[in-house]
Amino acid sequence: MDLTQLLKYQDTDAKLFSIEQKLxxxxxxxxxxxxxxxxxxxxxxxxxxxxxxxxxxxxxxxxxxxxxxxxxxxxxxxxxxxxxxxxxxxxxxxxxxxxxxxxxxxxxxxxxxxxxxxxxxxxxxxxxxxxxxxxxxxxxxxxxxxxxxxxxLEPEKEKLKKELLELEKAVNPKLMEEYKKRRNDNIFPVIVSLEGKNFCGRCRMELPMAAISKINDTGVITCEHCKRLVYKK
Ligand SMILES: [Zn+2]
CATH class of the missing domain: 1.10.287.1490 (Helix Hairpins)
Known part of the structure; x- marks a missing residue:
């Protein structure tokens, strides 16, 4: 699964997240x-x-x-x-x-x-x-x-939200849904790359091999520990 669009979305979302955090x-x-x-x-x-x-x-x-x-x-x-x-x-x-x-x-x-x-x-x-x-x-x-x-900060936030709406159009809807679920729970970044062969790139917990073996088919797996989406670079 091509994750380029979602990663692009997340890059812009990072700016929005940082404004929200600032507030x-x-x-x-x-x-x-x-x-x-x-x-x-x-x-x-x-x-x-x-x-x-x-x-x-x-x-x-x-x-x-x-x-x-x-x-x-x-x-x-x-x-x-x-x-x-x-x-x-x-x-x-x-x-x-x-x-x-x-x-x-x-x-x-x-x-x-x-x-x-x-x-x-x-x-x-x-x-x-x-x-x-x-x-x-x-x-x-x-x-x-x-x-x-x-x-x-409102104008900047509005601008970013508009950009995100545009970027969203290119992302797989199911993947987007998973992303938004986590984002609403204040999990950020939502999607992180695998570290080494089987570690979550964010919390560094070891992911079970059974899950790792699915990553090529599904594109992403969920880290059971921090609930982030993990992909293979
Ligand atoms: Zn994790």
């Missing part, structure tokens, strides 16, 4: 991926902080309720007519008063702690928001640069 390997693309990841992390963190803040706010509500109940009990105690009470009752009352006061005291401390917690969550939240905004802005910049790069 894939663009540092802006890598940076954009990193930034997207960073933005996502910041978003997750924001949600976590929001949940945490909601929990603390609930805690504060409970503490306030508790505080108000204690305060009410204290007020009603203070209103009692002490003259009519026995010594025993007065003692009880005084103990109760002490208990309520200490409750109020510790509740106040807890409330203060919760307020501090809310503040630090807020600080962290603002920090995270800033991080997100900056990542987002940088991401947009990167995206614009990638678009610019893509646009700049």
């Amino acid at each position: 894939v390997a663009s540092p802006h693309k890598k940076k954009a991926n990193e930034l997207a990841l960073l933005a996502k992390k910041a978003q997750t963190k924001s949600t976590e902080l929001e949940n945490e803040a909601n929990n603390v706010l609930k805690e504060i509500d409970e503490l306030k309720n508790n505080f108000n109940q204690n305060k009410k009990s204290l007020d009603s105690l203070l209103k009692k007519e002490l003259d009519s009470l026995s010594m025993e009752e007065l003692d009880k009352l005084s103990t109760l008063k002490g208990k309520i006061l200490s409750n109020l005291n510790s509740l106040e401390k807890m409330l203060q702690k919760s307020a501090e917690k809310i503040n630090s969550i807020l600080v962290e939240f603002n920090k995270t928001k800033k991080m997100y905004d900056s990542a987002k802005a940088q991401f947009e910049e990167c995206k614009a640069k990638i678009q610019e790069e893509t646009k700049m």
Whole structure:
């Protein structure tokens, strides 16, 4: 089988492949991926902080309720007519008063702690928001640069694609199909020559003699290791 046309096709395709690789390997693309990841992390963190803040706010509500109940009990105690009470009752009352006061005291401390917690969550939240905004802005910049790069290379890509369409006409359709299958899987070069008597010219793996014996009939065989088409020069 004459492979000259396919090899010619591959030569032109190599230029297209190299442009594609250039775009894939663009540092802006890598940076954009990193930034997207960073933005996502910041978003997750924001949600976590929001949940945490909601929990603390609930805690504060409970503490306030508790505080108000204690305060009410204290007020009603203070209103009692002490003259009519026995010594025993007065003692009880005084103990109760002490208990309520200490409750109020510790509740106040807890409330203060919760307020501090809310503040630090807020600080962290603002920090995270800033991080997100900056990542987002940088991401947009990167995206614009990638678009610019893509646009700049587009005319050359189109030209090569047109050339390939012309070259394709001279290639055996079945062979072309096999070529394109591999090309779509990002295998390049697709077709390589045999190295020595029985080695793949790309990955250098040894090809089975049974396959080698077919190469004269079929023109190409597939390397089982790297899936490339192998031909004999
Ligand atoms: Zn191989």
